[in-house]
Amino acid sequence: MTDAALCIEDVALKFGEREIxxxxxxxxxxxxxxxxxxxxxxxxxTLLRVASRVLRPSSGRISIRGAPIEGFSRRDLAKELAVVxxxxxxxxxxxxxxxxxMGRSPHLGVLGFESxxxxxxxxxxxxxxxxxxxxxxxxxxxSGGERQLVLIARALTQEPRVLLLDEPTAHLDLAHxxxxxxxxxxxxxxxxxxxxxxxxxALSARASDRLALLAEGRVLDCGRPADVLTPxxxxxxxxxxxxxxxxxxxxxxxxxxxxxxxxxx
Amino acid sequence: MKILTPMRALWSLSVLGAVLLGALTLGLTAxxxxxGLGEILSVLADRDASGxxxxxxxxxxxxxVLLGALxxACLAVSGVLFQAMLRNPLADPYVLGVSGGAALGxxxxxxxxxxIGLGYAAVPPAAFAGCLITTAVLYAIxxxxxxxxxxxxxxTGVVFNAFAxxxxxxxxxxxxxxxxxxxxxxxxxxxxxxRTEVTGWVAIFLVLGLGATFPLARGLNLSALGGESAEQLGxxxxxxxxxxxxxxxLMVGAAVSVAGMIGFVGLIIPHxxxxxxxPDHRLLIPASAFGGAAFLVICDAVARTILDGxxxxxxxxxxxxxxxLFLWLLRRYHQRVFS
Numbered sequence: 001m002t003d004a005a006l007c008i009e010d011v012a013l014k015f016g017e018r019e020i021x022x023x024x025x026x027x028x029x030x031x032x033x034x035x036x037x038x039x040x041x042x043x044x045x046t047l048l049r050v051a052s053r054v055l056r057p058s059s060g061r062i063s064i065r066g067a068p069i070e071g072f073s074r075r076d077l078a079k080e081l082a083v084v085x086x087x088x089x090x091x092x093x094x095x096x097x098x099x100x101x102m103g104r105s106p107h108l109g110v111l112g113f114e115s116x117x118x119x120x121x122x123x124x125x126x127x128x129x130x131x132x133x134x135x136x137x138x139x140x141x142x143s144g145g146e147r148q149l150v151l152i153a154r155a156l157t158q159e160p161r162v163l164l165l166d167e168p169t170a171h172l173d174l175a176h177x178x179x180x181x182x183x184x185x186x187x188x189x190x191x192x193x194x195x196x197x198x199x200x201x202a203l204s205a206r207a208s209d210r211l212a213l214l215a216e217g218r219v220l221d222c223g224r225p226a227d228v229l230t231p232x233x234x235x236x237x238x239x240x241x242x243x244x245x246x247x248x249x250x251x252x253x254x255x256x257x258x259x260x261x262x263x264x265x
Numbered sequence: 266m267k268i269l270t271p272m273r274a275l276w277s278l279s280v281l282g283a284v285l286l287g288a289l290t291l292g293l294t295a296x297x298x299x300x301g302l303g304e305i306l307s308v309l310a311d312r313d314a315s316g317x318x319x320x321x322x323x324x325x326x327x328x329x330v331l332l333g334a335l336x337x338a339c340l341a342v343s344g345v346l347f348q349a350m351l352r353n354p355l356a357d358p359y360v361l362g363v364s365g366g367a368a369l370g371x372x373x374x375x376x377x378x379x380x381i382g383l384g385y386a387a388v389p390p391a392a393f394a395g396c397l398i399t400t401a402v403l404y405a406i407x408x409x410x411x412x413x414x415x416x417x418x419x420x421t422g423v424v425f426n427a428f429a430x431x432x433x434x435x436x437x438x439x440x441x442x443x444x445x446x447x448x449x450x451x452x453x454x455x456x457x458x459x460r461t462e463v464t465g466w467v468a469i470f471l472v473l474g475l476g477a478t479f480p481l482a483r484g485l486n487l488s489a490l491g492g493e494s495a496e497q498l499g500x501x502x503x504x505x506x507x508x509x510x511x512x513x514x515l516m517v518g519a520a521v522s523v524a525g526m527i528g529f530v531g532l533i534i535p536h537x538x539x540x541x542x543x544p545d546h547r548l549l550i551p552a553s554a555f556g557g558a559a560f561l562v563i564c565d566a567v568a569r570t571i572l573d574g575x576x577x578x579x580x581x582x583x584x585x586x587x588x589x590l591f592l593w594l595l596r597r598y599h600q601r602v603f604s
Binding site for chain 1: 268269270271274348352353354479480483486487489490491493494496497498499500501539543544545547
């Protein structure tokens with residue numbers, strides 16, 4: 001066991017007979033952004049759910065700075081770790097400011113109301129995320145992309161030490177994708193850390209210190225994005241032939257050629 | 266940008282308290298005997314009051330108004346809780362068939378209980394048990410992450426209500442309870458043949474239900490954005506579900522065992538208050554208690570006076586108001602949430 005911000009050791013998970021995770025090992029060091037990529041169904045979201053203790057692994061251990069997550073109360077865990085889901089069901093017309101303030105819940109008493117400092121923090125975060133102009137709009141009236149930004153603001157307002165993001169840029173335009181990944185980078189300063197699932201390999205390679213490729217329930221490779229994004233790894237993880245070239249700043253750019261099956265035939 | 270503060274919550278509850286006070290006054294003054302507010306107040310102020318006016322106020326109207334307020338509060342608060350738990354603004358103990366389950370439990374004891382020595386006192390626990398079973402079944406159907414199963418939930422409610430009504434009529438006929446108003450009371454809900462000895466029980470069930478669920482209010486807010494999300498924000502979602510299930514069943518069981526299946530209070534009041542005060546359960550839960558109490562007392566006053574010399578069951582008034590609202594809500598929320 002290490003003192004990494006988040007350490008996932010030999011984690012396996014079965015749903016019935018189906019093995020989703022088959023012994024995943026992954027470390028998110030303090031102050032680092034780690035990107036997690038892999039084909040659909042590889043187990044990325046499941047891994048995030050296990051790491052946030054929504055699912056219990058069949059075997060293996062997860063720890064935060066050396067302490068097993070089972071030892072945390074739900075509230076204490078929420079102070080350490082925040083999750084940005086892909087999307088969220090919404091059933092009641094909460095206003096955006098109210099949703100963002102929900103991030104303060106782990107820090108408040110059972111019957112407590114948010115203080116002025118909490119409201120000021122929520123406003124400051126909303127400004128940083130660029131959603132301050134729809135603070136009073138109902139979350140029901142937002143587009144998928146706007147809603148995703150609100151969920152990011154809620155997680156930042158939670159002030160965790162580790163941020164887990166499940167495709168936070170899936171519904172966003174290019175400008176917002178860059179802005180969100182910049183936010184994640186900023187978050188990782190001061191010794192905090194982030195684990196980001198993303199299908200956008202070029203952007204995640206740029207925004208992350210490490211990149212892990214998940215394939216068939218295992219970490220295929222993990223390291224500097226330029227070392228991990230190789231044609232061989234891409235073939236194994238995604239089943240595609242691809243060229244990897246270097247962008248002017250040195251980060252890798254993946255250019256897919258065709259699906260492997262097409263190439264074989 | 267208004268945020269809910271203790272001051273704002275207190276202010277809103279004070280206004281609703283005043284509305285409830287107005288409704289109670291209306292409930293005490295409404296009736297065929299022509300008693301004025303002054304006479305009623307003097308009866309209430311005089312500990313040794315006697316005579317026809319005192320009989321009407323203290324024996325007939327006051328118990329009925331108080332019980333009506335308690336029943337209304339129970340139904341409205343359990344409506345809020347069902348809506349929060351199932352994350353569905355259309356949920357209501359009557360629409361979901363939970364009241365039907367409670368009524369069935371109650372009528373089972375009334376019709377068959379005497380054979381094993383159970384009296385009227387066993388009706389509230391039986392109604393509670395009926396509620397608990399129905400709610401658990403509903404929850405199993407909706408699933409832990411209920412969201413799109415609105416149609417299944419509503420259909421289950423419709424079918425279960427039809428089943429419960431038929432079973433109630435069958436059991437009541439078997440036991441010879443079809444005479445008089447009792448069967449009417451169970452099927453549509455009425456405050457006309459109330460048993461005053463159970464008022465204390467209903468009050469206790471309401472206080473227990475409110476006391477158990479008010480501390481969960483913020484957790485219920487978080488659950489509006491998904492159970493998993495709430496868990497990741499520190500909510501013990503399984504415990505929350507258990508407490509809400511038991512508390513709402515207690516309150517519906519209490520309400521149904523004294524007033525039968527009064528429908529739609531749990532739909533009308535939370536919806537109206539959500540429009541005015543917003544969806545925050547820290548305010549919505551206590552506000553619904555006041556609002557539901559006031560609403561049912563007013564509806565009962567209307568039921569007693571709208572037909573000259575005759576009385577309507579209060580459930581008919583709430584259904585007349587709630588039916589169209591339900592259809593409107595169904596259309597609106599299908600467009601916004603469940604599409």
